[in-house]
Amino acid sequence: MPIIPAQPYAFEFPAGKLALIVIDMQRDFVEPGGFGAALGNDVSLLTAIIPTVAELIAGFRKAGLPVIHTREGHRADLSDCPPSKRARGKGSLTIGDSGPMGRILVDGEPGNDIIPELAPIAGEAVILKPGKGAFYATPLGDILRRAGVNHLVFAGVTTEVCVQTTMREANDRGYECLLAEDATESYFPEFKAATLAMIRAQGGIVGWTTPVKTILPHLA
Numbered sequence: 431m432p433i434i435p436a437q438p439y440a441f442e443f444p445a446g447k448l449a450l451i452v453i454d455m456q457r458d459f460v461e462p463g464g465f466g467a468a469l470g471n472d473v474s475l476l477t478a479i480i481p482t483v484a485e486l487i488a489g490f491r492k493a494g495l496p497v498i499h500t501r502e503g504h505r506a507d508l509s510d511c512p513p514s515k516r517a518r519g520k521g522s523l524t525i526g527d528s529g530p531m532g533r534i535l536v537d538g539e540p541g542n543d544i545i546p547e548l549a550p551i552a553g554e555a556v557i558l559k560p561g562k563g564a565f566y567a568t569p570l571g572d573i574l575r576r577a578g579v580n581h582l583v584f585a586g587v588t589t590e591v592c593v594q595t596t597m598r599e600a601n602d603r604g605y606e607c608l609l610a611e612d613a614t615e616s617y618f619p620e621f622k623a624a625t626l627a628m629i630r631a632q633g634g635i636v637g638w639t640t641p642v643k644t645i646l647p648h649l650a
């Protein structure tokens with residue numbers, strides 16, 4: 431079994447049976463003019479991790495391991511967006527409103543695209559998710575079952591919202607989860623630090639964390 435040094439202890443996975451899940455590296459969260467910025471956040475913190483996420487994706491591709499991308503987005507008629515989610519935040523723009531990159535958090539709009547630097551390639555699954563967790567109302571579980579994968583590496587944004595929610599969903603479904611510490615980010619550095627700490631607390635109650643440079647040598 432390959433072993434990746436991590437906290438709170440080494441992360442082991444069956445050779446060849448590891449997938450990367452890249453959460454919501456989309457223009458709406460990472461670029462100015464999207465949903466994240468409309469809520470008053472400084473998106474430059476998130477932009478900074480793009481090269482590290484790209485390095486991690488390249489490592490998985492080179493090793494022939496699955497890379498799965500997610501996008502948070504809703505149908506054009508917003509029938510999959512609970513009114514409570516739309517009302518939340520009281521930002522300058524809300525879900526479904528027209529912004530500089532099209533309608534905010536709506537599937538098919540330019541702002542909903544994954545950023546070009548991390549664009550999926552042919553054969554990589556892209557999961558459109560209406561919620562924070564990537565398992566809720568999506569085919570992610572089926573895709574992982576078909577791939578025979580039970581060990582997951584996570585990257586993406588934001589650490590304490592969609593990344594953490596998905597890791598917790600994965601836990602309840604029996605997956606072993608490793609979070610790439612420097613390939614995830616929050617608009618709030620203290621929330622990122624707290625999330626990393628709570629994931630690996632109590633002997634890894636949610637999973638493991640480690641930097642990208644520690645993961646890469648163990649993928650081949």
Ligand code: C5J
Pocket residue numbers: 453454459502562587588589591592593
């Ligand atoms: C949020 C996400 N923050 N991708 N979504 O609403 O974390």
